[in-house]
Amino acid sequence: MQKETNLELVRQHVSVANGLPNEHYIDQSVFDEERNSVLFNQWAGLDVCSEVPEIGDSKPINFMGLPLFIIRDNKNIVRVFQNTCRHRGMILVEKTKKIQGAIRCPYHSWCYSTEGKLISTPHVGGPGQNTDENIDRTKLSLVEIRSHVWRDVIWVNIDGTAEPFEEVMASTIDRWKELDQKLYHGGEDGKFSLKVKGNWKLAVENYCESYHLPWVHPGLNSYSRLEDHYHIVKYGSHSGQGSLVYRQLTDDKGQKFPDFKNLSKKWSTGAEYIALYPNVLLGAHRDHAYAIILLPLSYSETIENIHIYYSQPNTSSSLKKKNKDQWKEIFEEDIFVVEGMQAGRLGVKFDGGRFSPKMDEPTHCFHDWVASKVNDFRNNNHQITNVTE
Amino acid sequence: MSLNNKILKAHHNKNLSLLVELYQEAADKVSTRQEQNFFRVQAYVYALEVGHHLTPILHKKLVKDGVEE
Numbered sequence: 001m002q003k004e005t006n007l008e009l010v011r012q013h014v015s016v017a018n019g020l021p022n023e024h025y026i027d028q029s030v031f032d033e034e035r036n037s038v039l040f041n042q043w044a045g046l047d048v049c050s051e052v053p054e055i056g057d058s059k060p061i062n063f064m065g066l067p068l069f070i071i072r073d074n075k076n077i078v079r080v081f082q083n084t085c086r087h088r089g090m091i092l093v094e095k096t097k098k099i100q101g102a103i104r105c106p107y108h109s110w111c112y113s114t115e116g117k118l119i120s121t122p123h124v125g126g127p128g129q130n131t132d133e134n135i136d137r138t139k140l141s142l143v144e145i146r147s148h149v150w151r152d153v154i155w156v157n158i159d160g161t162a163e164p165f166e167e168v169m170a171s172t173i174d175r176w177k178e179l180d181q182k183l184y185h186g187g188e189d190g191k192f193s194l195k196v197k198g199n200w201k202l203a204v205e206n207y208c209e210s211y212h213l214p215w216v217h218p219g220l221n222s223y224s225r226l227e228d229h230y231h232i233v234k235y236g237s238h239s240g241q242g243s244l245v246y247r248q249l250t251d252d253k254g255q256k257f258p259d260f261k262n263l264s265k266k267w268s269t270g271a272e273y274i275a276l277y278p279n280v281l282l283g284a285h286r287d288h289a290y291a292i293i294l295l296p297l298s299y300s301e302t303i304e305n306i307h308i309y310y311s312q313p314n315t316s317s318s319l320k321k322k323n324k325d326q327w328k329e330i331f332e333e334d335i336f337v338v339e340g341m342q343a344g345r346l347g348v349k350f351d352g353g354r355f356s357p358k359m360d361e362p363t364h365c366f367h368d369w370v371a372s373k374v375n376d377f378r379n380n381n382h383q384i385t386n387v388t389e
Numbered sequence: 390m391s392l393n394n395k396i397l398k399a400h401h402n403k404n405l406s407l408l409v410e411l412y413q414e415a416a417d418k419v420s421t422r423q424e425q426n427f428f429r430v431q432a433y434v435y436a437l438e439v440g441h442h443l444t445p446i447l448h449k450k451l452v453k454d455g456v457e458e
Contacts, residue, residue, distance in 0.1 A: 101440030109434045120457070128426030130457040136458065270390050 019352035037377030045280035052187035116142035198338035239362035246271035257287035
């Protein structure tokens, strides 16, 4: 049965607001409601284009129970499809692979082009007869999921109702317009995944604020102190933190990563870390960037897929590895707080928590966004499609 | 090895390009139009899957015979 949580206190000013109620972290029905109200009807991060670098590359992804696959089509466009044959509902792409010609369903061999068009229906009209008057191929293309690519991230709007990506994300795109440059994925030295026993929102919340740095990241805090950070808060859109003291990584020979071109002075020692709601965490620096895509597995489990990017294609492999290891150590330091907050929400008398008006505004900004989207969904009397049962 | 066994072995080895050739060979060995089309469809499907260079030729034949669009 659907629980309808009370979100009035969440939407108050940060100085008096409470955080999201426990049910938003530990209740299956609220998880299902959020899937529809804050993920499927918004622009959510799914994966990155670098995972399908060549024409024909395809990869299946289960997104909150929804079977999808991404593919780089024959025209070099990355597309997202529901991973379900239009004939008998068979899964089409079971593992990451290169589609050399057509996508052939392994069951009855209905074939689709990489653009999703149904191109052959073998024996559909009887042995040796590939046509039937009742089978109109033009109406049986694969179900394509609305998608958009920005900063290599593949964003999807599952239910197709969101406003255009550029409009929804306009303030973030504008904030980082000088960083809108070609990104080169770090390859195997530029990606890793973490599995966290925590609700996906807790990873967002932890990312939003710098308040925890002195205690959770003491090594980082030795040069990047709390007072060297500033809040990034855009209600209704995104939040995060900025640093004024970014220090470039160097290898044993004093080599650094090459910078992105024509950046303003702010980026000489500046860095910004933005949670782009609902589920993408972005980091930007003068010489590298990253994207973390949060894939919720259940209300209490999340996969964090991290991808690191550089301004040039052939940067030092050892330096990339050093950078990857450094970020991995920092993100791993955060796991115990995400898992600890998840466990803490089993405390039935926890009221969502009080925010520090000075330090927690970026976190409240996210809670406020979630609450507003859930409220909008409820007010529009949307039906919840439960795909997990 | 019989053609049937060659086809089974190619399926087992997932050698799709070989299946294109073997099913074409099978099509050439049967007498009725329906049997020919059956095997030619098999060849065509695997040709589609692997992006085989014979795909357009097979397609043309099937269209000519009125069994493909």
